[in-house]
Structures are given as structure tokens and as C-alpha cells.
Amino acid sequence: MTLATIKNLIDGARASRTAVRLGRIACTLALASFSILAVSLNGHATEKAPSLVVNAARIIGEEARTRIVMDFNEEPEFEVHYLDAPARIVVDFPAVGFSFPTKDLAPTGLFSDIRFGSMGEGSARLVLTAKKPVQVAIAETKVEDEGKVFRFVLDTEIATKQKFADLLKNQNWQALAPATTASVTPDIVQKSSRQSDFMIAVDAGHGGIDAGAKGGVTGTDEKVITLTFAKQLADRLNQIPGIKAFLTRDDDVFLALSERVTLARQQNANLFISIHADTLKQKGIRGATVYTISDRASDRMAQDLAERENLSDQIAGVAVQNAQPEVADILLDLTRRETQAFSVTLAENIVKSFEGQVGLINNPHRYAGFQVLRAHDVPSVLLELGFLSNPDDEKLLLDEKWRAKVADTLAVAVTRYRAQALANGG
Ligand SMILES: [Zn+2]
Numbered sequence: 001m002t003l004a005t006i007k008n009l010i011d012g013a014r015a016s017r018t019a020v021r022l023g024r025i026a027c028t029l030a031l032a033s034f035s036i037l038a039v040s041l042n043g044h045a046t047e048k049a050p051s052l053v054v055n056a057a058r059i060i061g062e063e064a065r066t067r068i069v070m071d072f073n074e075e076p077e078f079e080v081h082y083l084d085a086p087a088r089i090v091v092d093f094p095a096v097g098f099s100f101p102t103k104d105l106a107p108t109g110l111f112s113d114i115r116f117g118s119m120g121e122g123s124a125r126l127v128l129t130a131k132k133p134v135q136v137a138i139a140e141t142k143v144e145d146e147g148k149v150f151r152f153v154l155d156t157e158i159a160t161k162q163k164f165a166d167l168l169k170n171q172n173w174q175a176l177a178p179a180t181t182a183s184v185t186p187d188i189v190q191k192s193s194r195q196s197d198f199m200i201a202v203d204a205g206h207g208g209i210d211a212g213a214k215g216g217v218t219g220t221d222e223k224v225i226t227l228t229f230a231k232q233l234a235d236r237l238n239q240i241p242g243i244k245a246f247l248t249r250d251d252d253v254f255l256a257l258s259e260r261v262t263l264a265r266q267q268n269a270n271l272f273i274s275i276h277a278d279t280l281k282q283k284g285i286r287g288a289t290v291y292t293i294s295d296r297a298s299d300r301m302a303q304d305l306a307e308r309e310n311l312s313d314q315i316a317g318v319a320v321q322n323a324q325p326e327v328a329d330i331l332l333d334l335t336r337r338e339t340q341a342f343s344v345t346l347a348e349n350i351v352k353s354f355e356g357q358v359g360l361i362n363n364p365h366r367y368a369g370f371q372v373l374r375a376h377d378v379p380s381v382l383l384e385l386g387f388l389s390n391p392d393d394e395k396l397l398l399d400e401k402w403r404a405k406v407a408d409t410l411a412v413a414v415t416r417y418r419a420q421a422l423a424n425g426g
Contacts, residue, residue, distance in 0.1 A: 050095035050124075052076055055149075057100045061109030065137075065157045068105065068128070072096075072141070072150040080139050080154075081173045083317055086112075087130040087164060089156060090317040091139070096124040110134055110156055115315050117209030120253045125209050127317040128156070133164030197244040198418050200237055201264035203274040203372065204230035204247065205309075205382075208254030209316045213279040215394045222388060223252065225397050226275045229385060229406070233275070236407040240415060256318050257310070257371040264378050270421070271346065271414065272380035274372050277397050278305060279389035286390040287361040288354055288406075290347040291382040293340065293374060294367035306368035309382070313371075335377050342379035346417045350381065353413040358406050359386070359396075383410075 056071040079092040098116055107114045113129035128134075138155035159167070204226040206212030212222030230247055237245035246267060248260045255263075264272045280301070297303035347365045354360050373380040385406060386393035396402045 049097045052094055053097040053099050055099055057098075057104045059105055059108055059111075059114070061156075063109060063131075063158070065155070066109030066111060067156070068126075068154040070126075070152040071144075072152055073148075075141055075143075075150045076152060078139070078141075078152065080136055081171055081317075082164070082168050084164075084168055086314075087133050088314075088317060089128040089130065089134060089136060089154075091126040091128075091154065092119070093124045093126070095122050098124075110158065113315075115209050117211065118252060118254065119208055119316065125317055127209065127315065129314075130156075133159045133161050135159040135163060135167055196242075198242055199267055199269045199271075200234075200243060200245040200414065201260075201267065201269040201272040201378070202230045202234045202237070202245050202247050203260050203264070203272060204249055205274055205276040205372075206312065207249050207252055210254055210312050213277065213388045215388045215397075216279070216283070217391050217394050218398065220388070220394070220398060222277050225277050225385075225388075227252065229397075229403050230275050232403055233273070233407045233410060236404075236411050237414060240411060243414070243418070254316050256313050256316070258313075260372050261375045261378075264380075265375055269378050271417070272373070272375060272378045273410075274370075274380070274382040275385065276309070276382060277385045277388050277393075278308070280387050281389070283389050283391075285361060286387055286393040287359040288364060288386055289361050289384040290350045290365050291370060291373070291384070292343040292347050292365070292367045293370055293380065295369060297368035298363075298366040302366040302368035305384070306370045310369075310371045332376060339375075339377055339379050342421065343373070343381055345420060346379055346413070347381050349413040349417045349420075350383065350410065353409045353416070357409050359393075 051074065053073045054070045055073060057069065059066065059068050061067055076093050076096070081090045081092070082088065083090055095118070096116075105114050105116065107129075110130050110132065111128045112131050114127070116126045117124065119125045134156050135158075136154060137157050138153060140153055142151045142153065143149070144151045204223070206221075206223035206226060208223075210223065212226065214221055215225075227249070231250065234245040234247055237243050248263045249255050260274070261272075291302065291305075297306065344365075351360065351364045354364070370382050373382055386397055388394050388397065
């Protein structure tokens with residue numbers, strides 16, 4: 001197959017998907033009723049499944065050439081793109097049910113990481129992170145088994161740096177990029193809130209294509225635990241008069257880290273709480289940790305965690321935008337420092353409320369450069385409820401009563417913080 005044919009093939013697929021692409025960002029936060037295999041913690045399927053389904057998948061290859069095959073039940077539309085730093089191949093599909101074991105697409109050959117999942121209502125994505133510059137040699141769907149199977153084949157091969165750079169440059173694609181949420185209407189925000197309400201953004205970590213960590217015993221995804229707890233916490237906080245809690249996501253959708261920050265700022269949030277339950281190499285470590293932002297990490301564990309959390313955008317194939325050079329603004333700097341002080345006060349209140357009630361790790365208030373905590377004017381904390389790498393923590397995280405107790409304890413901390421903040425002039 002010549003390069004020209006491949007290009008035509010890919011262009012053809014691209015054209016048919018333009019409309020879907022344009023709608024993606026708006027869809028991310030629209031009344032998202034779709035999600036793949038969204039199973040709540042008590043095991044009930046909560047969403048309707050998409051009609052396009054991948055029933056089987058496999059990967060075969062070595063360092064120079066790798067083939068990925070996905071067996072669809074219907075002919076899929078698709079669109080292939082490239083992203084840099086690290087080199088990635090991104091394939092966008094309409095909503096897809098991925099109905100095969102994750103391990104069937106375990107990274108091998110040219111790829112060091114493979115992710116697939118929902119990118120919002122009506123769209124799904126496959127992201128292949130390559131060890132070296134790569135190119136797509138073939139991307140096509142073949143009809144097999146008398147029209148019962150639509151076999152999507154993606155053949156990839158090693159490319160020169162120059163070739164990969166050309167592919168990047170010549171593609172006609174606006175990647176789903178952070179900081180594009182200005183036009184997004186967050187339907188999930190309660191519209192009845194009064195300006196005087198104390199607004200709290202509750203952010204369920206991960207979502208959609210970014211599943212987060214995985215429980216060692218039950219295999220539960222972190223994104224499911226964070227969403228379940230976030231809903232519980234928001235409900236609990238909304239019982240407190242004068243407090244209005246809202247969710248950054250209320251479904252199994254992907255949100256870029258900057259979108260989470262933007263949503264909090266758009267709603268004039270007084271507080272931002274990001275919920276997580278990650279894994280650690282040290283399986284013995286358990287208990288909750290509260291993180292605040294800092295350029296310098298408090299310790300190695302905090303630094304490693306922040307680095308992993310900050311990979312979320314990359315996992316989903318969000319193009320890394322060159323950071324805007326920050327204007328030296330003394331007012332901005334003052335705000336930032338003041339906000340940081342409020343964040344620390346909140347973290348200390350949470351630790352104090354948890355003591356004797358909810359298990360904490362040693363030195364439970366830590367800090368590192370978490371991207372999701374970078375709103376300069378919204379006091380923000382990231383709460384690791386516990387660690388999915390620890391079997392006892394995993395059990396608690398899946399226990400509704402335990403989660404309710406944590407939500408109660410957080411409500412106490414937030415109430416106390418609010419009183420202090422109001423006493424200090426808001
Ligand atoms: Zn996490």
C-alpha cells in the first residue's frame with residue numbers, strides 16, 4: 001500500500017467524523033447519559049450501553065511493527081491522529097462499548113501504554129503511546145464472518161523523527177485541548193444557587209478513558225469509587241444551610257485537568273475538593289492524605305503521586321498546550337499566596353476532623369505540584385481517601401457506611417473552615 005492510499009484512507013475517515021469532533025467538547029459536559037459499562041459500586045448497570053461494541057481485541061508485534069485488531073459488531077467510523085511528547089497515535093470513534101478484557105490490549109511491541117474508553121457522550125478514544133516515532137501504515141475495517149464481524153485493523157510501524165514530525169505538522173486536527181471550556185454550560189451545576197451561598201466544587205478524580213488506579217482485590221476502578229464518593233459528599237454538603245456543593249462530573253466522562261479547574265472558577269467556587277484513591281508500590285501504606293499545591297513536593301511519595309495524576313490528560317490524548325507565559329502580576333501573586341494559605345487551613349481542618357474517626361497516613365497533610373489544584377483564586381485540596389493498593393483500604397472504599405462517615409467528617413471540616421473564612425472576611 002502506498003503512502004498516498006493510506007492518506008486517502010485516513011482522510012476519508014476523518015471527513016466523516018468532523019461533526020462528531022466539533023461536538024465533542026460541548027458533549028463532554030452535556031447531559032451525558034452514555035458511558036461504557038458504567039456499573040455502580042453495588043453492581044447495577046446504571047447507563048444504557050452504546051450500540052457499537054467491540055467484542056474482541058488483540059495486539060501483536062515487535063519493536064518495528066505492531067498490529068492492533070478490534071472486532072466490532074457494526075462498521076465503525078474512525079479518525080486517526082498523532083500527538084507529540086510522547087509520540088502517540090489517537091483513534092477516535094463514536095460511542096463504543098469495549099466488551100473485552102483490558103489485558104487483551106496490554107501494551108507490547110512499539111507501545112508502552114494503551115488506553116481506551118469514553119471521551120464524553122457520543123465519542124470514544126483509543127490512545128497508543130509509542131516508545132519511538134511511529135506511523136500508521138494501515139487503518140481500515142474489513143467485513144468478516146459473512147458480515148457479522150467488522151474487523152478494524154491498525155498497522156503501525158516505526159518512523160524516522162522527521163517523518164513523525166511531518167505527520168504531526170500536516171494533519172488537519174484540532175486536538176481536544178485544555179482551556180477551551182469557556183463556552184461550556186455545566187448543566188450539572190444546580191441553577192438555584194444564590195450568590196451568597198458558599199459554593200463547593202466536588203471533583204471526582206479521573207473518568208471515561210482515564211480509569212485511574214485499580215483495586216488489587218476486586219479490580220474496581222478508581223474512577224468509579226471517586227464518582228460514587230463525590231456524589232455522596234455533595235449530597236451531604238448540600239444538607240448544610242448556606243452551602244451549595246456541585247460536581248465537576250456526574251457521569252463516567254473524561255475531563256481534562258484544566259476543565260475541572262475552569263468549572264470551579266466559572267461557578268465562583270469558594271472551595272475545590274478533588275477526590276482520589278490511588279495505588280502505591282508500598283502495599284502496607286494505608287489511610288487518608290490531604291494534599292495542597294506547592295512547587296516543591298513535601299516528599300518523594302507526594303511528588304510521584306502528583307506526577308502520575310498530572311498524566312491524566314496525556315492518557316486521554318489531550319494535546320499538551322504550551323503554557324502561557326505567566327505575566328508578572330503582583331496582584332495575581334498576592335491572590336495566589338492568600339489562596340494557598342486558605343488551602344492549607346482547609347487541609348488542616350480536614351486532618352483535625354479525621355483524627356480518631358477516619359484512618360490517616362503518617363504526616364497526613366502533604367504537598368506537591370498537582371495541576372488540578374492550580375486555580376489561583378480557589379482554595380483547593382486533593383483528598384486521597386485511602387489506597388487501592390492496600391486490601392484493607394480497598395474494603396473500606398467499597399463500604400457505603402464507611403464512605404458516609406467520611407462524608408460526615410468532611411462536612412464538619414468544611415463547616416469549621418467556612419466559619420474561619422467568614423471570620424477572616426471571606
Ligand atoms: Zn487518582
